[in-house]
Amino acid sequence: MTDATGASTAPAVEAVHTSKRFGATTALHDVSLAIAPGSTHALVGRNGAGKSTLVSLLTGLQGPDSGAVAFDGRPAPPVSDRAAWRSRVACVFQRSTIIPDLSVAENLFLNRQGDLVRWGALRRRAARLLEEYAVDVDPAARAGDLGVEQRQLVEIARALSQGARFIILDEPTARLDATAIDRLFGRLRALSATGVTMLFISHHLQEVYAVCDTVTVLRDARHVLTAPVADVDHDALVAAMTGEAVGLTAVEPRPPVAAGTPVALRLSGLTLRDSYTSIDVDVRAGEIVGVTGSGSSGKVALAETVGGLRRATAGTVTVAGRPVPPGSVPAALAAGIGLVPQDRHREGLVPLLSVAENATLPIAASFGPLGYVSPGRRTATARAFIDRYDIRTSGPSAPVSSLSGGNAQKVVLARALSASPSVLVLINPTAGVDVRSKESLLGAVRTAAGDGTAVLMVSDELDDLRHCDRVLVMFHGRVVAALPAGWSDTEVVAAVEGVSQ
Template sequence: MTVLEDAVAAVGVSKHFGATTALSGVTMRIAPGETHALVGRNGAGKSTLVSLLTGLQRPDEGEIRFGDAWRGRVACVFQRSTIIPSLSVAENLFLNRQAGRGPIRWGALRRRAGELLAEYDVGVDPAALAGELDVEQRQLVEIARALSQGARFIILDEPTARLDGPAIERLFARMRSLSASGVTMLFISHHLQEVFAVCDTVTVLRDARWVLTRPVADIGHDELVAAMTGEAAGLAGATDRRPADAAAPAVLELSGLGLHGAYEPLDLRIRAGEIVGVTGSGSSGKVSLAETVGGLRRASAGTVQVGGEPVGTGVPAALAAGIGLVPQDRHREGLVPLLSVAENATLPIAGELGPAGVIVPARRRAIAEELIRRYDIRAEGPGAPVASLSGGNAQKVVLARALSTRPRVLVLINPTAGVDVRSKESLLGAVRAAADAGTGVLMVSDELDDLRHCDRVLVMFHGRVTAELQAGWSDTDVVAAVEGVSA
């Protein structure tokens, strides 16, 4: 019997970034012509494996192998488009290969582009400006470009993250057609129902390690979710935190709050002392929701109220209303790297640091020292540059600043991302203490350990709240809801 060679294989690959192990001894084999799913929670190692398959990184151990028919014929369609918006569709399709020798013949280029688009059933004008295309059209142009370059192994990295239902179905129809023609695909998605809809085989990574590879037809939803989480159904996810007072007044009320293109109008009430978690995939709208409440985005519909009073637009209005925010990107949005720990931590309360708007250095230093002590910030002192801190301690400074105003509402976006275990415990302890003192907390997070501290967890899927889980949920409950399948 003849055994077909693998189209692509990663064999015992490991990759380290400093002290962090991104992949550890992972093996994955992809058969010719199959659509192979790669799934795992955030941080499982999926992106690192893709970087090895595409040649962007070299493995520290192990090797990447390609069959003769697939070597040099690899393309990746990333979640973030690589289309150049200022060029035409035709120019994007034939980027760096517009012509051989001599000047570009624009008419011939557009005709070639039209023929290519027609071949792959992409209804786009080749002369149109690429920046005017919608998300689905840009993605199809990228796929057509890859195929026109002779790609026979295509990596689709979260291809449905920004598509609506009908567009997803059209993408799947094209994927099935490509598979029938012999194109091999690696499909990466957070939505497990899509794996069952369009893939032949699935590989699961967890904590940088290979967990299983199985034909999709031979694995059920529950088993796949359990493989991703390392937990069987029914394990409790609660902590020993005292539940919020059900009779406490609402401190945050969202009424019909919506943002066009990000999330649909929703209602939400958070009581004093209550911690409400929000989770979902990257396309769920969860981060946009938190940024709207925190003043970073302007809602297209609905209202935000704190203590029964409407909140204006923008960060100053949110601060004045009593909303503290820990943003998603501490480096770009949370810290001023050239300023000290004391200056960063006390920015929102500068008016309290001296008379007539004049900051008294001793007053600022005293408050900063108290914040450093309270939030266990490991720094040489209040005057240390915030840029000199570790990631966990920098995040503590961002949280300390958000809490320095004694907010009625605290909004957190992935508050423990990229921090070590000790810093995570310290950060979450500070959040619990704020809630125990009466602050209402809206915590957006991808981390199950963060969500365990919540009184309830809302799950968003493609811009809508699709589930509300009370305390006592299991990891399986959350992951299944995030992935859009039944546990």
């Protein structure tokens, strides 16, 4: 297809009536998508809507059962021709594909460095490539020492160097702070201006409005909507994703925690070298305290210290007045601390185990004497958790690796609450999950607090923090603001960025 000047008018990438089944499950049903050259096109939908399956078709990881994929009006190459696919499309995943023990230069030209590697020449080629795309990274640096933002930019540069002019960005901001997100969006706009086409996948709808031209919504494996972003307001977009009207930012106020309520969690002079200094925080039973800040604020390290993943260099953590031995997850569990870690894949789940085994790990000893675990008792408990936390799964025996991101996170939360902890610590609990899963997760957190659990919730999401009784803002390792319920977005953002109001 060409216009009057002879220029191609074909979409940069197109999926035409594509369907995909896995056994009895329809993962994608008759979905079509056309992305204009040089545009940034959003793909949104709840977990399980079909986004990942569509991405697998657009990247050639799988072929459709019916329908077709095309690039610039020409049929996609065979699935077996990986080199041809790499020259057309690249995907920057939420979980980095950079190999940490190799240098930046080696990652950029992995499997393309030739039989005889001339290291000086390789680093010079890498330096030119990084300069071309304004990536300020040392080519000789160990990739594992890079920050999340730098790794993403290296992946984008690697993709473009292979000739790909279509890039899929899958939850690219999930682990970035506000400043890094702004920088990333600036780079995406610059790439778009040079003709690079992007498919942007995010659960954060405000990002869709900030950086995308067009949005496509999938729901229950089907195409629901494609429209210019400017023509779809927030409520309409959420309604398209969920099939019903919802108000995500409307949060029912919690009754205030009485001043005389016992302190469940106390942090006294807590310090971790190069992360945070002299943190003093009390969390009362039944109180939800939010903690936010930039990526360098120390907020995640603080939560990981309370959960036993890190050892403080000074100060104490006490639960119900009793000191918790530092740097030990078992000691934290024994003290009554439940933890939802930042990385559910690496720290929150055992992928080879079932939903039931993962959800009940802390209480497995209660299912039988002398180390024997009664399968029936474990299954019954797991079924109760599945119902309570609305975990969408085929059953307790299903492998946890088969779950969508939102449902996997619900399993992590179920496990953290399985032993009825007196303190619950959560780190970015709704990152990378769909809008309905967010509501389920935050509803479960509110229920736990209503039952008397003290909650310390670290989050970058304002919608998470709206559920808190107060929010602490960290900046460069210190608490710089304590905001009671009813704060404005401007107050939080200004404190996070270190801006006085």
